[in-house]
Amino acid sequence: MNDNQKNLLDKIADLSSATLEAYNIRANGQSVERASTANIQITSKEDVSGIDITIKPGTKNETVHIPVIIDAAGLEERVYNDFFVGDGADVLIVAGCGIHNDGSESSRHDGVHTFHVGKKARVRYVEKHYGEGSGQGKRHMNPDTIIEIDDGGYMEMETTQIKGVDSTKRITKAKLHDDAALIIKEKLFTHGDQSAETSFEVDLDGNDCRTNVVSRSVAKDTSKQLFLAKIHGNNKCYGHSECDAILMDQADISAIPEIRAHHLEANLVHEAAIGKIAGEQLMKLMTLGLSEAEAEKQIINGFLK
Amino acid sequence: MLELRDVSFEVLQEEKPKRILNGINLKLDDNKFSVITGPNGGGKSTLAKIIAGIEKPTTGKIYFNGEDITDWGITERAKAGISFAFQHPVRFKGITVRDLVQLAAGHIEQDSELCTYLAEVGLCAKDYINRDVDGSLSGGELKRIEIATILAKKNTTLAVFDEPEAGIDLWSFHKLIGVFEKMHQRKNLGILIISHQERILNIADELILVSNGQIKKQGARQDVLPELLDIVDSCKFFQSEDGVK
Numbered sequence: 001m002n003d004n005q006k007n008l009l010d011k012i013a014d015l016s017s018a019t020l021e022a023y024n025i026r027a028n029g030q031s032v033e034r035a036s037t038a039n040i041q042i043t044s045k046e047d048v049s050g051i052d053i054t055i056k057p058g059t060k061n062e063t064v065h066i067p068v069i070i071d072a073a074g075l076e077e078r079v080y081n082d083f084f085v086g087d088g089a090d091v092l093i094v095a096g097c098g099i100h101n102d103g104s105e106s107s108r109h110d111g112v113h114t115f116h117v118g119k120k121a122r123v124r125y126v127e128k129h130y131g132e133g134s135g136q137g138k139r140h141m142n143p144d145t146i147i148e149i150d151d152g153g154y155m156e157m158e159t160t161q162i163k164g165v166d167s168t169k170r171i172t173k174a175k176l177h178d179d180a181a182l183i184i185k186e187k188l189f190t191h192g193d194q195s196a197e198t199s200f201e202v203d204l205d206g207n208d209c210r211t212n213v214v215s216r217s218v219a220k221d222t223s224k225q226l227f228l229a230k231i232h233g234n235n236k237c238y239g240h241s242e243c244d245a246i247l248m249d250q251a252d253i254s255a256i257p258e259i260r261a262h263h264l265e266a267n268l269v270h271e272a273a274i275g276k277i278a279g280e281q282l283m284k285l286m287t288l289g290l291s292e293a294e295a296e297k298q299i300i301n302g303f304l305k
Numbered sequence: 306m307l308e309l310r311d312v313s314f315e316v317l318q319e320e321k322p323k324r325i326l327n328g329i330n331l332k333l334d335d336n337k338f339s340v341i342t343g344p345n346g347g348g349k350s351t352l353a354k355i356i357a358g359i360e361k362p363t364t365g366k367i368y369f370n371g372e373d374i375t376d377w378g379i380t381e382r383a384k385a386g387i388s389f390a391f392q393h394p395v396r397f398k399g400i401t402v403r404d405l406v407q408l409a410a411g412h413i414e415q416d417s418e419l420c421t422y423l424a425e426v427g428l429c430a431k432d433y434i435n436r437d438v439d440g441s442l443s444g445g446e447l448k449r450i451e452i453a454t455i456l457a458k459k460n461t462t463l464a465v466f467d468e469p470e471a472g473i474d475l476w477s478f479h480k481l482i483g484v485f486e487k488m489h490q491r492k493n494l495g496i497l498i499i500s501h502q503e504r505i506l507n508i509a510d511e512l513i514l515v516s517n518g519q520i521k522k523q524g525a526r527q528d529v530l531p532e533l534l535d536i537v538d539s540c541k542f543f544q545s546e547d548g549v550k
Contacts, residue, residue, distance in 0.1 A: 016416045216398075244398070283359055284395040286379040287388065288458060298408065302399030 001027070004071040004100040011130040012096030023065040024051055026079070028072045036107040040064055040091075048078035050112075053093075057086030057118060064093045068111065073103020073137045078110040087118035087150075088268075093125045097141050101133035108140040115145070117180075120152040127157070131164030136164040145172040149180035151206065156183045161196065162304070163189065170198040176237075178206035186215040187304045190223035190251070199228040204237035204266065213241040218300050219251035227255040233266025243272040246303060307333040307356065307387075307463055307495065314351055314518075325351045327518040329365070335462065338489045338496045340415045340509040342533065348518040350392060353467045355388035356497070358382040369463070386462035390469060392499075394451040396439045402450055403434045409454035422453040425487075426535030427480045444472035452484065463495040464488065470502045482508060506530060 001009075002182060005027055022040035025033040036042050039059040043052050053064055066081060083093065099202070101107045117123055131139035141161075149155055161168060174182050182202060190196050202211045219225045231239035243255040257270035277299050285295035314326040326348045333339055341349050355367070358379040367375045369385060377385070397405070406419045420430030426449040436442065438450060448471065455464050469485075470478055482504060488496055489508075497506055506512060512529040514522040517526040522529055 278395070280391075280395045281397055281493065283379060284391060286407060287357055287359075287383050287391075288454060289380060289411060289460075291380050291381040298400065298404075299397065300406065302397060302401075305399045 001032070002071070005069050007070040008071065008098030008100055008132075009067055009128065011132075012069075012098045012128040012152070013065055013094055018269065021063050021065075022053070024053075026066070026068045028070055028075055029077050037062065043068075045080060045082075048080050049077065050082070052082045052084065054084045055086050055089050055091055057088055057121075059086065059089040059091060062091050064091065065179065066093070068095075068097045068109055069100075070098070070107050070109060071100040071133075073101050073107060073133075073135060074105030076106070076108040078112070080112045081114070082249065083113065083115045083120045083123075085115065085117045085123055085153075088120050089118065090122040091124075093123060094127075095125070096128040097143075098129075099131045099133070099139040099141070101131070101137040101139050102135040103133075103137045104135055104155075106138040106140060108142070110142040110144070112144040113146070115147045115149075115265050116153065117147065117149040117153040117155050119150045121150070122153070123155045125155060125157045127159045129159075129161040129165050129168065129263045131166070133164075139164060140167045141165050142169045143171075145170075147172070147174035147175070147182065147210075149176050151178045152180065153177075154181045156182075156185075158187075159187045160187045161189065162187070163191075165196075167196075168196045170196070171201075172199070173201045174211070175203045176206050176209035178208060180206055180209045184209045184211070184213045184215075186213075186217070188215065188217035189220070189227065189300075189304060190217075190225055191220040192223060193221070194223040196223070197226045197228075199230075200241070201230045201232075203232050203234060204239055205234045206237070207235050208237065210238040210287075211240070215223060215243045216245070216303055217243075217253070218236070218248065218304060219253050220248045222250045222252075224252045225239050225254070227253070227272075228258075229256075229270065230258040230260070231268055231270070233259070233261040233263055233268050235263050236265035237263070237267070239266070239268045241246045241270045243274075244303075246300065247274055247276050306335055306368075306370060306547070307331075308368040309356075310366045310368070310408060312352075312355060312362045312367065314348075314360060315363045325518055326355070326362070328521055329518075331513070331520060331523075333463065333495050333497055335495050337392050337491050337510050338419065338485070338504050338508065339498070339513060341497065341499045341509040341513045341515050342501060342513040343504060347516040349515050350467055352515060353389065353465050353497070353499055356463075356465055357387060359389075383458075384460070386460050386465045388455045388458050388461040390451050390455050390466040392467035392471065394438075394447040396447070398437065398439055400438050401434070402436055402438055403417070405438050405450065406453055406457045409457040410459065419457070422456045423450075425456055425484055426450070426453045428453070429475045437516075445474055449477065452481070456488075458485070458494070462493055463497065466496075466498045466500075468499050470500060470505060478502075478504070503534075506533070 259268035
């Protein structure tokens, strides 16, 4: 692995401290390193590019890392990864994509992740996106996440895109059965002329299922963001979506939350707020001796923490 | 020492200039504990904001330790030693109590030291240090954290508090008086508090009555306080007319 690849891996996956359990490292379109454990099997797909990750029922406290790194300019790929999380399992899945592009051609990674979360299983899914490189070539990442959570299952999804991704179109679709829960926390920072589009669609089909979709984002310079959140209450359920965005410079943010209730016991709430950094927040930090730029940095770092 | 020379402040109200402060002349000596009091809407908070650099005077000059700071911004004044506790503490998203007190202290402090500032304002540090400074805290809790940031800011030579007692419960109020008395023992520290509380007025060296944008009375507590209490009893005081001839 070259230095660029090592650096990308550092940014998107903390592999150094973790005792490596099941993992698959994909670099420039190829699986370069892989390990399975007794409980977690990783196998290549035969029909399309990608892997199947099969987690045995009852697997506890194990971690799966599946970072993707690209440092070859002009590489464009579409990858399908399927996660089969067995009943009663409790696992952490860390995915991420890092692109280093020093060339003039665009690099693109489209990842389609499908989660089948078993009965009473718990999954924490962490995904980081990062881009770097000196070339004119653009860095694009378009993740699709398809989630189905069986009875009593729980999934927490944390996605972070802080730097260097020129365009992203993120689609997350979920279907929840009885007593299932899905928590989504998204953090997004765009700058320059980047664009980010993020769309969530959650079907609350099961009795007493619930979801909470929270997005915090900052748009700087002339970047553009679009946030779409659709929650459909098809049973006795609770759904909440929240988009909280800080606007800077000449950036542009749209938030379009949608809630639809098709059942009398569906309880759905949406919140969306877009605005510049509150002047009084800057002032308070400045009275502590910070410059305006330092205060701004603290406020944004805290907001996206 | 802070000195205000002929400071006035105007705002536009319905496109007409409205004078909030009118020809304020004020000297605040180091080591002195001064309290500004007066009716609501009289210009007290504006005066505090002008000292902190949050508002710029329309006319007049401000000197701090002999230097003209009229055109200095908030940051420069904070670095020079002026600290300001907001009347309505600011809420943040994702900034914890630890972060805020740490920023006030200016360098990395041990948690144990940060905790002493919180303990001084009557907060049990372990319950608060990791909490966000946001709407999940009550008004009284935010107020105490605000005061803790002033205690943590070490370079302070003039501490300005805008109605520190507002929203604080009785037990904490007693403790708050103790905080100010302890601060007053520090050398080279001037304290300026905007307050309506007689118990805070009672521990001041000097009282300043601000009303209708002007200083109506200024002097040693023992001289000014009896007269002030008489004025406060008059109806005119509550109608924002100071009743002072």
